[in-house]
Amino acid sequence: MxxxxxxxxxxxxxxxxxxxxxxxxxxxxxxxxxxxxxxxxxxxxxxxxxxxxxxxxxxxxxxxxxxxxxxxxxxxxxxxxxxxxxxxxxxRVLALYAERGWQPIVAPEIEFYLIKPNLDPNAPIEPPVGRTGRPGSGRRAFSMVAIDEYGPVIDTIYDYTEAQGLAIDTLIQEGGAGQLEINLQHGDPLLLADQVFYFKRAIREAALKHGVFATFMAKPMRDEPGSAMHVHQSVVDAKTGQNIFSHPDGSPTETFFHFIGGSQRHITELMPLMAPYVNSHRRLTGGQSAPTNLEWGHDNRTTGLRIPNSRPEARRVENRVIGIDANPYLALAASLAAGLQGMIERITPRPVAQGEVFANGALLPEGPFDMLAAFNEATRMHEILGRDFCTLFSAIKLAELNEFQREISPWERKHLLLNV
Known part of the structure; x- marks a missing residue:
């Protein structure tokens, strides 16, 4: 905000x-x-x-x-x-990397929905009407025709981001009705967090100019996929610029595996920073391309930690559990802190996952209260992120969860009012 x-x-x-x-x-x-x-x-x-x-x-x-x-x-x-x-x-997290002569490199992916203006919070969110006069439909991932439906909005997004000096790597149609994804170029985490913050502002304003809303809710529509902020992460030697995840012969280093091991052990404790709201949890429990595990695999999108196909100098770990509703500074800090602790403690990851994983392997906490409880016990992560920050963040999240618990939803009024 x-x-x-x-x-x-x-x-x-x-x-x-x-x-x-x-x-x-x-x-x-x-x-x-x-x-x-x-x-x-x-x-x-x-x-x-x-x-x-x-x-x-x-x-x-x-x-x-x-x-x-x-x-x-x-x-x-x-x-x-x-x-x-x-x-x-x-x-603070980046300074801990610098103390060891390391520089993390990240590349976030921004997923979001274009939707019809929603003026009544009790009304379901609907996809926008495109240039054909028909509302958007889902299951059209990578469709160029679907992108063309919202051409004027996308053109304005390009205009606004270029005027801000922001670089878009690629833009694609995602699987949801009116859902788009913008990939950013890799670089310094602080610079990329600033860019995500600026991109969100620009995308919202570009949508409003054309009479639609852009939403970064993690799960805005019940039967459509959620929106993530997948983050590709690597670490280079600050002096040489060499990727410390790869040996000169191109093989993976122990440090690469330790980063994965730390991610597996500590991301579970840091999920409130990556899935900060009740709605964030709906994305993770609704299936549809949102992994609920922290297994790792090569070019495997059913794992929470994916290793994309790449050249040795671009070897990286993709964190696929972060939602687009997360604060980019905090999500990047959390993900990098988990990997850093793995490299410091030399944590060995579990065996690489083979084939489809889905709900197998080490699962994320099942609900937002469980996530917050795990976060409150993560004393080592509190030292890295800052104890005062973690204390305040926990209090804010607990208050939000308790406030949500007091809300009576349209589903309850519809199905329980006269039937129980």
Missing amino acids: SRGKAMPHYKFDPSQTFYLPNSLFFETVTGEYVDVLGMDNQWTEMDMVLRPDMSTASAAPWANDLTLQVICDLETRDGEPISIAPRNVLK
């Missing part, structure tokens, strides 16, 4: 100091505030310093006037990073 300040250009000076209260991090997705056990002076609402990162300066091409958007880092008045800020959580 983007938060910040808007101002006329003559008020903005990167050398000046801007502030926001730290209470913005104490809100759930619905805007409710949460008391965090053990946090001193929470409601003094201390000011955080906004430090503009001018390397992120980008156009906002959908605005009616010339507009610049800049991502800010958050600091205390003493210049210390705010530990609960998601961008700083990712920076």
